[in-house]
Amino acid sequence: MSMLSVEKRLSLVRFNIHEEPHIIVDTSKCRECKYQVCVKACPAGLFTIDDNGKLHFNYEGCFECGTCRVVCPEKAIKWNYPPAGFGVSLNFG
Amino acid sequence: MSGEEKFDVIVVGGGPAGIAAGYFLAKKGFKVVVLEKGEDIGTKNMFGGRIYSHVFDKYFPGWREEAPIERWVRREKFTILCKDEAISIDLSRVGEIGPYDSFTTFLSKFLKWMAQYAESTGALILPGVKVDRILFKDGFAVGVEAEGDRLESDYVIVAEGVNTLLLESMGIKRKPMPSEVAVGVKEVIKLGRDVVNGRFGLSDGEGIAEFLIGYPLNEFLGGGFLYTMNEYVTIGAVVKIEHIYGAASQIMDIAEYLRMHKYVWKLLRDGTMVEYSAHMVGESPGSLYLDKPYGNGYLVVGDAAGTLVNTGFTIRGVDYAVESSRLASQVIEESHSIGDKSKAILGKYKSLLDKSVVGRSVRKFRNVSKILSHRRLHKEYVDFACDVVGDIYSTAEESPTLNEAIKRGKKGRISYIDLMIDLIRVWRSL
Numbered sequence: 001m002s003m004l005s006v007e008k009r010l011s012l013v014r015f016n017i018h019e020e021p022h023i024i025v026d027t028s029k030c031r032e033c034k035y036q037v038c039v040k041a042c043p044a045g046l047f048t049i050d051d052n053g054k055l056h057f058n059y060e061g062c063f064e065c066g067t068c069r070v071v072c073p074e075k076a077i078k079w080n081y082p083p084a085g086f087g088v089s090l091n092f093g
Numbered sequence: 094m095s096g097e098e099k100f101d102v103i104v105v106g107g108g109p110a111g112i113a114a115g116y117f118l119a120k121k122g123f124k125v126v127v128l129e130k131g132e133d134i135g136t137k138n139m140f141g142g143r144i145y146s147h148v149f150d151k152y153f154p155g156w157r158e159e160a161p162i163e164r165w166v167r168r169e170k171f172t173i174l175c176k177d178e179a180i181s182i183d184l185s186r187v188g189e190i191g192p193y194d195s196f197t198t199f200l201s202k203f204l205k206w207m208a209q210y211a212e213s214t215g216a217l218i219l220p221g222v223k224v225d226r227i228l229f230k231d232g233f234a235v236g237v238e239a240e241g242d243r244l245e246s247d248y249v250i251v252a253e254g255v256n257t258l259l260l261e262s263m264g265i266k267r268k269p270m271p272s273e274v275a276v277g278v279k280e281v282i283k284l285g286r287d288v289v290n291g292r293f294g295l296s297d298g299e300g301i302a303e304f305l306i307g308y309p310l311n312e313f314l315g316g317g318f319l320y321t322m323n324e325y326v327t328i329g330a331v332v333k334i335e336h337i338y339g340a341a342s343q344i345m346d347i348a349e350y351l352r353m354h355k356y357v358w359k360l361l362r363d364g365t366m367v368e369y370s371a372h373m374v375g376e377s378p379g380s381l382y383l384d385k386p387y388g389n390g391y392l393v394v395g396d397a398a399g400t401l402v403n404t405g406f407t408i409r410g411v412d413y414a415v416e417s418s419r420l421a422s423q424v425i426e427e428s429h430s431i432g433d434k435s436k437a438i439l440g441k442y443k444s445l446l447d448k449s450v451v452g453r454s455v456r457k458f459r460n461v462s463k464i465l466s467h468r469r470l471h472k473e474y475v476d477f478a479c480d481v482v483g484d485i486y487s488t489a490e491e492s493p494t495l496n497e498a499i500k501r502g503k504k505g506r507i508s509y510i511d512l513m514i515d516l517i518r519v520w521r522s523l
Contacts, residue, residue: 035338040344063371070271071338085131
C-alpha cells in the first residue's frame with residue numbers, strides 16, 4: 001500500500017456534516033500571524049494558504065481534536081463541537 | 094427530553110470515565126443519566142489501542158466473557174527507528190499462565206460494550222445530547238442545559254474529556270498550553286488474523302504493544318505506537334503541540350511517513366487502511382491534574398480531571414479514568430446519605446483520588462513528559478544508538494570493540510558532560 005493523501009484517508013471516515021461550521025476562524029488575524037502553524041498542525045489538513053497568502057479553513061473533515069484551538073497564537077479560532085449527532089463518527093477509534 | 098424528569102446524577106460525556114460513572118452510580122441505586130454528544134456511543138472517542146484490566150477485574154463481574162477484547166498483550170516492544178535499520182527491545186511473555194493484565198481493543202467498540210453493561214445495571218445512556226452549559230443555582234450545580242432543554246439533577250459529573258470547554262467556561266480550568274497536550278493520529282490497517290499472527294509471531298488471542306521513536310518521528314520529537322488487533326493493526330504517532338511550531342512537515346503526514354519507514358512498511362505492506370483519525374492527549378500529568386476536581390454539587394472525572402498518565406513506556410488512560418469515576422461515585426453516595434452536597438463534603442473525592450493509584454502515578458511520573466520531549470533523546474541519542482549498535486554487529490572484516498563503537502558514535506554529537514547530565518535526569522524521573 002503506497003502513501004495515501006489526507007483526502008483519500010479522510011474519505012475512509014464518516015462525517016455527518018452540519019450546515020453551520022462549528023469552528024470559526026477570524027482570518028483577518030491570520031495575515032499578521034508569522035507562524036500560521038495551524039496549517040502544519042491540523043491532522044486533517046483543513047487549513048490552507050492560497051496563492052495570495054490568504055488562509056482558508058474548511059470545517060468538513062474535522063476530527064474535533066482541538067489541536068488548532070491550542071496551537072493558534074493569535075486567538076483567531078472560535079472553537080466548539082458540532083451540534084449533537086453531527087461531526088466525526090468513528091468506527092475504529 | 095422534557096424538563097420534568099429529575100435525576101439524582103447527570104453525567105456529561107459518554108467516554109470511559111462518563112460511562113463508568115453511570116455504571117457505578119446505577120449499581121448503588123442512583124437514578125443516573127449519561128449524556129453523550131456523539132450520534133452513538135464511542136463515535137467521538139479514540140485512543141492507540143490498549144487497556145489495563147485491573148479495574149475491570151475488580152468491579153465489572155463477568156467482563157472478560159463479554160467485552161470486545163481484541164488480543165491480550167503478551168509482547169511489549171520498544172523500537173528505535175534508524176534510517177535503514179531498527180533496534181528493538183522485545184519482551185515476550187512466554188509462560189503458560191498470565192499475566193493477562195492488559196489487552197488491545199478499539200475504544201469505539203469497547204465503549205459500546207461498557208454502555209450496555211452500565212445500562213443493564215439501570216443507568217440511562219443517552220447519545221445524541223450535547224450539553225452546552227452546567228446550570229447553577231445559589232452556587233450549586235443543579236443540572237445542565239442541552240440545546241435549549243434544561244435537565245435537573247442533584248449532582249453533575251463532568252466527564253467531557255481532554256478538551257475541557259465546559260470547565261473553562263465555568264472558570265474551573267484554563268485552556269491547555271501547547272506544552273501540556275499532544276495530538277495523536279492513528280491509522281487502522283486490515284491485515285487478516287493469520288497475517289497478523291504470522292508477521293508478529295503471535296498465537297490467536299495474543300497481541301503486541303509497541304512504542305517507537307526515531308525516524309521519521311524525531312522531526313516532531315514525537316513517539317509512535319503499534320498495536321495488534323485480531324484482524325487489524327493500529328499504527329500512529331503522538332506529537333506534543335509545542336513541537337509542531339518548529340517542524341517542517343505537517344502533522345497530517347506523520348502517520349504516513351511512519352508507515353512508509355521500511356521497518357513498518359514490511360509489517361503492513363499488503364494491508365488495507367480502513368480508518369484514519371486524530372484525538373488530543375494530555376501530556377502533562379503534573380499540571381493537567383486538577384487541584385479542585387470538585388465543587389458544590391459537581392465532580393470532575395477522567396481526562397477532564399487530568400487522570401491520564403504516561404509512564405514513559407506505557408500509557409494509562411482508560412483504567413485510571415474508570416478508577417476516578419469509581420471514587421467519584423463513592424463520594425456521591427456518602428454525600429447523598431448525609432444530605433450535604435457542598436464542596437466541603439465532595440472535596441473528599443480529591444483526597445481519595447490523590448491516595449489512589451491515579452494520584453500516586455500522577456506524582457511519580459509527573460516529569461516523564463519533559464524527559465520524553467528532550468531534543469537530544471530523539472535526535473542525537475537515536476543516531477548514537479543506531480551507530481553504536483550498527484557498529485557492534487558490524488559485518489566488516491574487522492569488528493570494533495564496544496569501546497571503539499561508543500567513541501565513534503559519540504564523536505561530535507554528545508559530550509561526556511551532556512551524557513552524564515542526561516543520565517542523571519532520566520534516572521531521576523523515570
